Amino acid sequence: MEAVSSKQNWGPAAxxxxxPDPPLALYGEAVVWFHKVELFRREEEQRMYRQTPVPExxxxxxxxxxxxxxxxxxxxxxxxxHGFLSNAEGITADDLKATARNLRAxxxxxxxxxxxxxxxxxxxxxxxxxxxxx
Amino acid sequence: xxRNPLIEAIxxxxxxxxxxxxxxxxxRQRRLDELLRQALDRGSSKAxxxxxxxxxxxxxxxxxxxxxQQEWARxxxxx
Numbered sequence: 001m002e003a004v005s006s007k008q009n010w011g012p013a014a015x016x017x018x019x020p021d022p023p024l025a026l027y028g029e030a031v032v033w034f035h036k037v038e039l040f041r042r043e044e045e046q047r048m049y050r051q052t053p054v055p056e057x058x059x060x061x062x063x064x065x066x067x068x069x070x071x072x073x074x075x076x077x078x079x080x081x082h083g084f085l086s087n088a089e090g091i092t093a094d095d096l097k098a099t100a101r102n103l104r105a106x107x108x109x110x111x112x113x114x115x116x117x118x119x120x121x122x123x124x125x126x127x128x129x130x131x132x133x134x
Numbered sequence: 135x136x137r138n139p140l141i142e143a144i145x146x147x148x149x150x151x152x153x154x155x156x157x158x159x160x161x162r163q164r165r166l167d168e169l170l171r172q173a174l175d176r177g178s179s180k181a182x183x184x185x186x187x188x189x190x191x192x193x194x195x196x197x198x199x200x201x202x203q204q205e206w207a208r209x210x211x212x213x
Contacts, residue, residue: 034156041152049199050206094160101163102151105184109191122189125179127138 022082026075030084030096033071037099040064048110062111069107072100144169144190145197152198 019025047057079093108114114122147169151162170183181189 045202049202090157092157092160094163095156095158098151098159098163099156102148102159105148105187105191108184108188109195113191114185114188119189119192122179122181122185126173126177126181126186126189127141128177 018082022078023085026079026082027085027087027091030075030079030091033068033075033096034091034099037068037072037103040068058110062107065103065107065110069100069103072096072103076100140169140173141190141193142197144173144186145194148187148194149198149201 044061047053048061053061076093076097079096084093084096144166147162147166151159151166154162167183170186173186174181174183179186187194
């Protein structure tokens with residue numbers, strides 16, 4: 001029997017869930033996601049940098065950051081499967097993934113800090129270690 | 135932490151990645167990755183780039199606060 005694509009096999013279900021044009025839909029979701037990240041960064045600046053955050057700030061920061069990371073990484077996986085619309089702004093899937101990775105690094109820094117002893121060891125090894133001969 | 139030009143460059147690259155236009159993010163990520171690799175290659179550590187970022191986070195947070203304070207000082211009062 002002639003092979004048909006998985007998407008054809010799934011027919012209407014795939015179209016209802018993914019939409020008729022997944023790369024276009026994913027581009028729209030990515031734009032909304034970038035906008036959410038920018039809103040988050042503005043509020044983060046006010047609550048976490050311009051003042052000393054209280055425990056409630058830290059808790060909400062953690063929750064919002066985690067949600068943005070999960071949404072961004074999920075979008076990245078969908079884009080890997082379905083592609084990303086070429087757009088006038090020049091945004092690529094790699095730009096989205098770099099943004100999600102940057103959020104992930106901030107999450108670790110704020111909410112999963114490296115133990116002091118490990119931090120000292122890493123910094124000592126990297127910046128006080130042997131230098132290459134030039 | 136004593137100022138180290140490579141640490142400063144890593145902080146600057148991380149800040150650029152966070153604040154640049156959306157379409158510039160992947161390029162800024164590559165720049166940050168290059169600097170982290172450069173730092174790891176010259177030391178004796180087996181740490182990963184993410185470990186190094188994590189180890190530098192407290193210092194980065196102060197770097198970022200300093201950058202923001204410069205921006206706030208340029209804003210009109212009440213903004």
